Amino acid sequence: MSVYRPDYCNDFRCKADKCLHTCCAGWVIGIDDESLERFGNDPEVSAKIKDGCFVLKENGRCPFLRDDNLCDMILKHGEDYLCEICKEHPRFYNTFDDHAEGGIGLACEEACRLVLGHDGPFELVSEDGAVMELPGYVKAVFDGTKPLNEKLLSFSSGRRANSKLRAEIFAGMEVMDPSWIRLLHRIIGSPVSNGDEDEIINSHEKEFTNIAAYLMYRYEGAGRFTAESVWLLADLVFHGTDIRDAARMFSGEVEYSDINIEDALDTFG
């Protein structure tokens, strides 16, 4: 089956020990069955597995993540030895009848850099170089005849939660990183007006356009979820968070929790 991905995915390389927010810490690492079987024959690895997951150290780091942020398993056995989730992260896939559409998720700081920094519409390209037309809901994000603020309102059919309520909704979800909640409480304690949100979006139009396109693509045209997420990120930027950090944290908290993403898509459906 052909897998089409945005062209910027070809430039993705894990930053490994140069990564400031490694995905090998702070998250439960669930191991697929095939890898579990393989690791079962490796006493050094199997001793660090419980209930199908690596037993994280007290500081939340993967037991194979060395102090210099390199992976002991890769160094000893090569990348092919890794379990699926470690090999694949931050890649995601949406599968259709005759093809799949993939991408890289914003929870990874290098993916964030590539997605937010892309110039203009991305191309969807398969491994063998075939190009697929962008879905209409992604093309709509890149429609140069209207400002992004106007497009966001049309994606959400004119609905727009006030910033306090929106932040409270996201703060009520499962929490992985307490600093995310502290950021949301800045908005709850000092809500942002629609006018200020619009100004922030205007001043970072390229990055917010890319975020909106990423969300519309990944969630297959979930317009209101996309608009409310972009407005939430604008509120975080208004309160002093760097746009890439805001997008990365949002993704880690909302997209990479099955419960939270389902909840968010339902709430803003």
Ligand code: SF4
């Ligand atoms: S977050 Fe991204 S760049 Fe950092 S270690 Fe994970 S995959 Fe690599």
